[in-house]
Amino acid sequence: MFVINYSKQFSTKSKSIALKFVIHLVSLLPLINLYYLAFTDNLGADPVEAVIHFTGIGAFNLLLLTLLVSPLAKKMKQGFIMNSRRLLGLYSFTYASCHVFNFFAFDLQFNLNLLLSEIIKRPYITIGMVAILLLTALAITSLNRIKRQMGKSWQKLHNYNYLIVLLVNTHFYWSVKSEIIEPIIYISVTLILLALRRQKLKLLFFNRK
Secondary structure (H helix, E strand, C coil): CHHHHHHHHHHHHHHHHHHHHHHHHHHHHHHHHHHHHHHCCCCCCCHHHHHHHHHHHHHHHHHHHHHHHHHHHHHHCCHHHHHHHHHHHHHHHHHHHHHHHHHHHHHCCCCHHHHHHHHHHCHHHHHHHHHHHHHHHHHHCCCHHHHHHHCHHHHHHHCCHHHHHHHHHHHHHHHCCCCCHHHHHHHHHHHHHHHHCHHHHHHHHHCCC
8 A cells, every 4th residue: 555655646746847847848948049039130020029029928828827727637636737836927927027127128228217107107017017016926925935934814915816817918908009819819718717716716706704
């Protein structure tokens, strides 16, 4: 019996390690390739826009994947999948940070006054900055030591993930000028993922005492 349990535990651990390895590959390699293409001038006529868009969409995709983890783990009855959620969230934060940095560095030329002006004057940038600030808070508190210190308040803070994904949808939709098909697809995917977690959302927002 001990041998069987140990074998199962080892198998689960191996699967978790393999999944995290895949996440590292599919998250890091595209980002490295993006900046390689940018510095070698192989991103087309508007490389700045390409870099900003790619990192923004990358952050959004990874954020949506964090919402998929729990329903997928329950559906497949594979608990080890849950171990990937924090890593996906941290990579979403990494891409989002690159997204903001690219905008500040390449579009605004490190002009802090102009950045503040853009945040105030452009609602989609305002919402985007609120989302990145919340995402930063989640990334910082994802450390095990901080998580233990926060206790029950940790989960309350990380429930803001649902608000973040709605803010990012709004940011994306408002940022496009004419092509709205892609934002609508993302909105639809978000609604589907939220529907999969409807029981938890009901407990969060409708069963408060």
